[in-house]
Amino acid sequence: MKITDLELHAVGIPRHTGFVNKHVIVKIHTDEGLTGIGEMSDFSHLPLYSVDLHDLKQGLLSILLGQNPFDLMKINKELTDNFPETMYYYEKGSFIRNGIDNALHDLCAKYLDISVSDFLGGRVKEKIKVCYPIFRHRFSEEVESNLDVVRQKLEQGFDVFRLYVGKNLDADEEFLSRVKEEFGSRVRIKSYDFSHLLNWKDAHRAIKRLTKYDLGLEMIESPAPRNDFDGLYQLRLKTDYPISEHVWSFKQQQEMIKKDAIDIFNISPVFIGGLTSAKKAAYAAEVASKDVVLGTTQELSVGTAAMAHLGCSLTNINHTSDPTGPELYVGDVVKNRITYKDGYLYAPDRSVKGLGIELDESLLAKYQVPDLSWDNVTVHQLQDRTADTKS
Structure with missing residues (x-):
């Protein structure tokens, strides 16, 4: 099984507090016809820089294309080399690696016809x-x-x-x-x-x-x-x-x-x-x-x-x-x-094989946003991701 393509879908979904969080839904396609899904969660947090999805996709494709999804350690090393740890827990490189790695686990477990927890041991x-x-x-x-x-x-x-x-x-x-x-x-x-x-x-x-x-x-x-x-x-x-x-x-x-x-x-x-x-x-x-x-x-x-x-x-x-x-x-x-x-x-x-979760394409389209750029927000909103009801 080889990886043939990658899709990244930015979505913005409001919390009950009123704050809109942006995430990226990952799809990894293969020559076996299987697709693994993952999530790069919560880009709506400090530090105040956004990720260009087109550039991110091209960079990730340069790492993933032609790879065997079961080579998890090899792929993760390459991801870490390109999106390194920075001793900061809201580093967005970690979010990116997380979404790809989770999609790889979903893909491998689907191929084996088992759940991700069984794939984990x-x-x-x-x-x-x-x-x-x-x-x-x-x-x-x-x-x-x-x-x-x-x-x-x-x-x-x-x-x-x-x-x-x-x-x-x-x-x-x-x-x-x-x-x-x-x-x-x-x-x-x-x-x-x-x-x-x-x-x-x-x-x-x-x-x-x-x-x-x-x-x-x-x-x-x-x-x-x-x-x-x-x-x-x-x-x-x-x-x-x-x-x-x-x-x-x-x-x-x-x-x-x-x-x-x-x-x-x-x-x-x-x-x-x-x-x-x-x-x-x-x-x-x-x-x-x-x-x-x-x-x-x-x-x-x-x-x-x-x-x-x-x-x-x-x-x-x-x-x-x-x-x-x-x-x-x-x-x-x-x-x-x-x-x-x-x-x-x-x-x-x-x-149910893989993560056991199925994407709803209509909801993906409903919440789709064009990019991960910032709206006008306060530091308080970024720290706690709540509506700025009082300044």
Whole structure:
């Protein structure tokens, strides 16, 4: 089997918050008549540069044409050589590698007539406990709207939430107090996500303040500037809660292991460059006796399906994970959206080959956008991908 062509389709799909996220749907064609699909997820984030799809397609074709899709390690090396790691977790080269690698996994599994999770080594579970994100409070007026999100999602079966914190601690504290008062043990807040906004000393003070409202807290996420391994280590010594950080390069993961800086690796294919790299990062975590949580940039159903196959094939996911992206959007580009039930993400039926997700060409056309260029947005929107309701 040889790769004969590549298609890249840019789509823009609004979130329920009003912010429009742009993604790229990948199709890899072969001389066997099979097509693999993937997703380059969430280009609508910092850094503020866009990708020219025509140039990207020509560059990727120079790497992929004539290749055997089963040569995953060879192709991934060539992709990394051309779209290298940069020690920054929103590096768009990782998004590009992720979309191609996931499409290759879909293609190989389809050729073998098996699911992607079986291609990854088989399943140890059929579902993953996940949480719904509560976006960062800038103003106290946003507390009530975030409480409404908890109410709505609890009715839909989501009982665990991840709270972005650190911008307005008074509002964060008010939100936590009211969640505890209204919902009690029916709702858990699995993590406080600082998203690298504070230095470790300020994060430590914030943690002491917010952990008065421990609602099942499993971890503290990203409580120091990016790549501040010493800061993560210092904070880890001073708090009883596990510290988690995203993995966005193997060099960065190596430094976190060497410094013993964290307890839980947050691993997501989009940040590390695909299923091949994510699996390697998860195995490295296991060797280092660290737990893993499956992270997210809030993918559509294609990208989330890839993550579900990965998560259900790993043995060291011992915490509530994050992939609830399809629930955040008003639409999708597939015929069969990924399944959530009672706060769990279910992997697609393993009897369906490949990712188990089928594109809907009419929806792909509906949400198609001409390019990945930027509209007028604020830094706040780019950081949290929410509507700019108040400046």
